[in-house]
Amino acid sequence: MREFMHYITNAFYGATGWNEDNTYKELNATARELIDFPLPRGLRLTLSSLATPHFATSYQLGSVGIVDGSISYLHSTIPLTGIAAQSDRIPLPALLRSYRRLHELGPLDRQYLGADGEPAESAASSAAAATPDRRLDTNGSTLMYGRLYLPLSLLEGLVVRRFTPALQVQVSAVSERSLRNGGTVLGLVQYDKGKYGVEGLASTDGGLLGVRGLYNFGGDTGSAATCPPPAGGASSEHNGNGPAADRERIYGRFSAGGEVYYGTLNKSGGMSLGARFATLPTHRGTPLTATLTINPLMGSINATYAVLAKDYCSLATRMEFNVYSYESEWSVATELWSNRRPAGFLLGADPDRQPEPGPGPPRSKERSFQAKMEWRLDNPEPELEAPKTEESHVAAGGMEQYRGVLKARLDQNLRVGLLWEGRVKSLIFSLGTGINMQKLGEPFRSLGLDVQYSS
Numbered sequence: 001m002r003e004f005m006h007y008i009t010n011a012f013y014g015a016t017g018w019n020e021d022n023t024y025k026e027l028n029a030t031a032r033e034l035i036d037f038p039l040p041r042g043l044r045l046t047l048s049s050l051a052t053p054h055f056a057t058s059y060q061l062g063s064v065g066i067v068d069g070s071i072s073y074l075h076s077t078i079p080l081t082g083i084a085a086q087s088d089r090i091p092l093p094a095l096l097r098s099y100r101r102l103h104e105l106g107p108l109d110r111q112y113l114g115a116d117g118e119p120a121e122s123a124a125s126s127a128a129a130a131t132p133d134r135r136l137d138t139n140g141s142t143l144m145y146g147r148l149y150l151p152l153s154l155l156e157g158l159v160v161r162r163f164t165p166a167l168q169v170q171v172s173a174v175s176e177r178s179l180r181n182g183g184t185v186l187g188l189v190q191y192d193k194g195k196y197g198v199e200g201l202a203s204t205d206g207g208l209l210g211v212r213g214l215y216n217f218g219g220d221t222g223s224a225a226t227c228p229p230p231a232g233g234a235s236s237e238h239n240g241n242g243p244a245a246d247r248e249r250i251y252g253r254f255s256a257g258g259e260v261y262y263g264t265l266n267k268s269g270g271m272s273l274g275a276r277f278a279t280l281p282t283h284r285g286t287p288l289t290a291t292l293t294i295n296p297l298m299g300s301i302n303a304t305y306a307v308l309a310k311d312y313c314s315l316a317t318r319m320e321f322n323v324y325s326y327e328s329e330w331s332v333a334t335e336l337w338s339n340r341r342p343a344g345f346l347l348g349a350d351p352d353r354q355p356e357p358g359p360g361p362p363r364s365k366e367r368s369f370q371a372k373m374e375w376r377l378d379n380p381e382p383e384l385e386a387p388k389t390e391e392s393h394v395a396a397g398g399m400e401q402y403r404g405v406l407k408a409r410l411d412q413n414l415r416v417g418l419l420w421e422g423r424v425k426s427l428i429f430s431l432g433t434g435i436n437m438q439k440l441g442e443p444f445r446s447l448g449l450d451v452q453y454s455s
Helices: 004-016 029-035 092-096 121-130 243-248 342-346 369-373
Strands: 042-052 055-064 066-076 142-150 154-164 167-175 183-192 196-203 208-217 252-263 268-279 288-295 300-310 313-322 328-338 404-411 415-424 427-436 444-454
Touching: 004 042, 004 055, 004 066, 004 142, 029 288, 029 300, 029 313, 029 328, 092 404, 092 415
Parallel strands: 042 444
Antiparallel strands: 042 055, 055 066, 066 142, 142 154, 154 167, 167 183, 183 196, 196 208, 208 252, 252 268, 268 288, 288 300, 300 313, 313 328, 328 404, 404 415, 415 427, 427 444
């Protein structure tokens, strides 16, 4: 379960229009969140509040052998007014869904692309004037976050500063006596131009210096003429094959990048290369994401594949292989959403079942004269996306679209992770357990419950 402060931080990025997907470190984010979801341990209670549009607090109390907790504060210089902060109104998919669809390049990203996809700085002013973008008004936006862990007296902080629509700087720090020099500081300079993103980093831990970048091509990185038509537009017949051919054609974006880093104190370095293909929201078929990452110095190869089979079902798999030791690892995971309570879900209720609009047989629609003359069916009705408001998690008829999600994973060592997350009244809960199938005498390795409430 994403914590409330993580949810608020994502809201800040959304308000400023920053695209987190356009960084190399997020290349495997979809499969990582589907497979490596954290399991709660013990009992943990979190109380959070967005006190003002600029200020949020969070208090956490847990019991894992000893009583511990944390106190968090967050301040944003821009108001965060377009999100639901109450735990009984937060859309569960926004907080719990692991499959991440790519964001299309916005107007500010496209203004850097000419007719052939090359940079066109001269068109920036006209593009910005024709299509307003929120990021144009967020220069100088700042996010400050601090968290104190008790009783360890460990302090962590984060400052995010937006200088220009394409330039952002992050500085994070951790202070604790057991760390070298009493703590560590990490600085990131991020430069995002839509078609490519570059990131430089420096850390006091080992004197680490590095640079990583991601370059996008295909899909929505070209000119508007090469972009796929809208899902419900009549231009779906541009190839003469009708909407069926458009549904089978995969509209996606390829991304390739790498990273190089060097530790100035320990005199060691490393590098990795990676590639990703992910479908865009305009793709009418099944959303999917596939990645391949190679570390030539360590000899490791990592391949992942994730698919949103249905709106209520996501699947992911990951294969890792080392060419030097011939060791391999694999993991599979699934995510099943349900609009039923846990008992109804376990008894086989259909998670895709939605409230019926009313009795009566469906009405048939006669083909148009033009469709009959061209020996084809009419174009499907446009599927209008519901506006993303605070009530977007409520389906027609006043029923909540989803009440919970079951997450499960399995690896080559027969270790199973099970997690049920959902909402009861105004409480969002996360109940999970880890099972080791190789030790049937003591299969349960962990058991925990997290409860969150926000206002």
